[in-house]
Amino acid sequence: MSETKTLTAVARDRVGKGAAREARRQGRIPAVVYGAGKPPRAIEIDFNETRKLIYAGGFMTTMFDITVDGETEHAIPRDYQLDPVKDMPLHVDFFRVAKGQTVAVEVPVHFVNQEKAVGIKRGGTLNVVRHTVELNVPADKIPDAIEVDIATLDIGDSLHISAVTLPKGVTPVITDRDFTIATIAVPAGVREALQQEAAEKAESAGGEEEEG
Secondary structure, eight states: OOOOEEEEEEEOOOOSHHHHHHHHHTTEEEEEEEETTEEEEEEEEEHHHHHHHHHTSOGGGOOEEEEETTEEEEEEEEEEEEOTTTOOEEEEEEEEOOTTOEEEEEEEEEEEOGGGOHHHHTTOEEEESOSEEEEEEETTOOOSOEEEEOTTOOTTOEEEGGGSOOOTTOEESOOSSOOEEEEEEOOHHHHHHHHHHHHHHHHHHHHHHHHO
16 A cells, blocks of 8 residues: 655745746756645645656555645545656646545556466466556555455456455446557467367267267
């Protein structure tokens, strides 16, 4: 489960491109905190600290206590912008979260026991359909990742969300279909071998019937 992290911010009196450039020159990043029925709050946060948080992974599933002028905003990142050339953070949007609230977040999927998977041992390959799954989760219990055991998957098998054991209180955002997370795909060489094997079995069975 992701732990709540702290950020120290300063209130931003001015908005717009000029103010944003000035904030970046001073080693800070423009940001905004919105939601929970309150007016948006323009803030600035430390550039180096924010960059480390983003590139450490799990940024979008981490709750933050953001201290601004002695007040604390409990919020989760909803979006961030990177410079298209330098990949440096330019802006962050935070969404306020009330105590006990449920939020929708994209949670990474980790596939375990790949080396034991029946289909992979037979020459199949893991085809990941969804690297993340959007889930409704309690704000104070956001999982770092969802672990999926694929040991029993054979060639041609598909893993659907209904086969995944989710933590208590966690549900998929998509509820109108049992969507696929991964499959064990058949490489061309293996497919040809299987087709040849099937053809030989069919030919053998046909020969036995003629003899009978």
